Amino acid sequence: MEIDPERETDRYIKKVKENLQGQVRATMIEEVHRQIDMAKTSPGADEAALFDRITSLVLEELQRFDLIIFDTAPTGHTLRLVSLPEVMGVWMDGMLERRRQTNEHYTQLLNDGEPVEDPIYQTLQERREKFRQVRDILLDPTMTGFLFVMNPERLPIQEARRGIDTLRKHDIPVLGIIVNKVLPDEVDGTFFQKRKEQQLIYLEEINKLFKNIPQIRMELLEEDISTMEHLEIVSMRWEKTIN
Numbered sequence: 001m002e003i004d005p006e007r008e009t010d011r012y013i014k015k016v017k018e019n020l021q022g023q024v025r026a027t028m029i030e031e032v033h034r035q036i037d038m039a040k041t042s043p044g045a046d047e048a049a050l051f052d053r054i055t056s057l058v059l060e061e062l063q064r065f066d067l068i069i070f071d072t073a074p075t076g077h078t079l080r081l082v083s084l085p086e087v088m089g090v091w092m093d094g095m096l097e098r099r100r101q102t103n104e105h106y107t108q109l110l111n112d113g114e115p116v117e118d119p120i121y122q123t124l125q126e127r128r129e130k131f132r133q134v135r136d137i138l139l140d141p142t143m144t145g146f147l148f149v150m151n152p153e154r155l156p157i158q159e160a161r162r163g164i165d166t167l168r169k170h171d172i173p174v175l176g177i178i179v180n181k182v183l184p185d186e187v188d189g190t191f192f193q194k195r196k197e198q199q200l201i202y203l204e205e206i207n208k209l210f211k212n213i214p215q216i217r218m219e220l221l222e223e224d225i226s227t228m229e230h231l232e233i234v235s236m237r238w239e240k241t242i243n
Contacts, residue, residue, distance in 0.1 A: 003050060003053055003054075005046045005049065005050055006046075008046075008049040008050055008052070008053050009046055009049040011049070011053075012048065012049035012052050012053075013037065013049075017033055054070065054134070055130050055131070055134045058134055058137060059130060059133060059134065062137075093128070138172055139171050139172060139173070140173075141173040144172075144173060145173050145174070145175025145176070146167055146172055146173065146174050146175055147174075147175050147176055147177070147178055148160045148163060148164065148174070148176075148177045148178070149177075149178045149180055150177065150178070150179060150180065150206075151179075151180055151181050152179055152181070152182060152199045152202040152203050152206065153202060154202065157202060157205060157206060157209065160177065160210075161209055161210075164210070164213070174213060175214070176213055176214035176215060176216060177206070177210055177213055177214070177215045177216070178215075178216045178217075178218060179203070179206060179215060179216070179217045179218065180218045181218070181219075181220040182199065182203070182217045182218060182219050182220060183195060183196045183199055183219070183220055184219045184220065203217075216238055218234065218237065218238070219237060221233070221234075
């Protein structure tokens with residue numbers, strides 16, 4: 001399936017509004033909806049919506065499939081996305097604490113000492129628990145691994161190095177690296193021979209920078225990978241590389 005960030009953001013905003021129905025005074029609901037619509041364009045809104053979708057997919061579909069693969073956006077966007085469980089968890093803890101204090105003050109005002117029924121607090125608790133479960137899955141190396149795909153070129157190598165360093169800071173396991181579009185030995189012509197000499201330098205740099213990370217090299221193919229036969233060729237070459 002292809003996740004559309006804009007559509008997911010709209011769906012996420014709609015769900016937030018639905019959760020507020022009956023929990024906000026009628027006189028305030030229009031202004032609350034206006035504020036929520038404004039938040040749609042704020043930085044991080046797309047990532048939050050995408051992470052909400054990923055959370056649902058992981059928790060609801062994990063038992064139905066042997067493997068779930070997320071083909072994510074370029075490194076910068078992906079790093080913001082995968083760091084969201086930790087960031088959102090801290091944010092949710094703050095929200096829960098403020099809500100708890102509000103409920104305590106409200107209980108004291110009632111002078112009866114009875115706890116206040118608070119559906120918002122319950123909703124926050126449930127979301128916090130979902131974030132915790134997904135974070136545990138992301139940090140479990142027996143369940144999750146992050147694969148970097150890069151071309152043997154200077155900028156992708158530097159980008160991958162920064163990305164791997166960031167993931168390690170968040171304790172997210174890096175499973176391996178796929179080096180894509182490696183020129184095969186049988187290339188001919190002066191142009192491709194020169195490019196291959198340049199690639200050999202970058203491949204050696206990759207070996208040094210990522211020496212403790214498993215590596216798979218994928219040769220540049222003559223055609224796009226678009227058929228089952230192409231996939232079988234890729235599979236055989238990968239198996240040969242691994243062995």
